[in-house]
Amino acid sequence: MNLAWKNTLLLLIVIVLVIIPFVIQKEAEFAGADSLAEEAISEVNPEYKPWFSALWEPPSGEVESFLFAAQAAIGSGVVCYYLGYLKGRKDREGNRERP
């Protein structure tokens, strides 16, 4: 199996893993695990009050998702730039060996 096929197959498995929860948990809210942990903390220790709050919070869900998308975009930009750079370098070396 060549590289492209192997990786496509692996990515397909990841996509299936992402879809499965929606199929088997039709009613779920898909809230963050952290907000569930907050609830658990208030169950265990009802008196606990967070003593510090975030210096800045994204003013809306839209702004927050923009920032997350930006984070993913910047990261994958760098990742893909580097992979392209490696492939180009490898191809050049290959050409040099058999002129």
Added chain:
Amino acid sequence: MFSRYAKLILILSLHLILLSLLAPPPAYAMHIMEGFLPLGWAALWFILVLPFWGWGVKSLKAKVSGQPGLKLLLGFAGAFTFVLSALKLPSVTGSCSHPTGVGLGAILFGPAAMSVLGAIVLLFQALLLAHGGLTTLGANTFSMAVVGPLTSYGIYKFLKKTKVPLSFNVFLASALGDLATYVVTSLQLALAFPAPDTGIWGSFAKFISIFAVTQVPLAISEGLLTVVVFNYLFAYNKEELKELAVLQEKGGA
């Protein structure tokens, strides 16, 4: 005609409905939330993390000064963590969490380097996304950027000596490193919030059922994604992998 109370209740509930529609969704951080560790614990985790930061900066300098070409690979490992920790994926438990992406960097550069890279990602998320937090940065660094990478690195080094195929090794190392992060998160919360009746372990069971179980399918995804990029590195950049002693000098993997 509505009685006064019925009117009041109606108006109140309308307000509540409107509020719930307008209010932003809760911040979906998978790390310990800002202010959610008592001061003593927050300080303790910072103290425990400090030596790893020192070790990390030293190890990064040593690795990069020897081979300036590795800077790009280092940026790549950092960027991989950056992407993966922005991907909040649904899980079979019906809640969401995100992978950490630190396994790849740990395999490439060792656990010390990741204690710095991971902390940078956590700091970004704490400052800009109200995700995790500044007071909990020590604890979150300890779980995601110290224990996670140490686990991945240890598993990778151990399995490299055996006959386990390279891809499967990378998969296990990164998936278990991811899982270890959330086991530590659960433990940190349990230590700070022992249940009144069942103690630390009772709380630990509760938190681990929230974090770790949710994390299992995500850890598998992280393992697979790490194998995908590792396959590329292996195909196009075998030389640097050998320089970093990720692969044996002779005969490849």
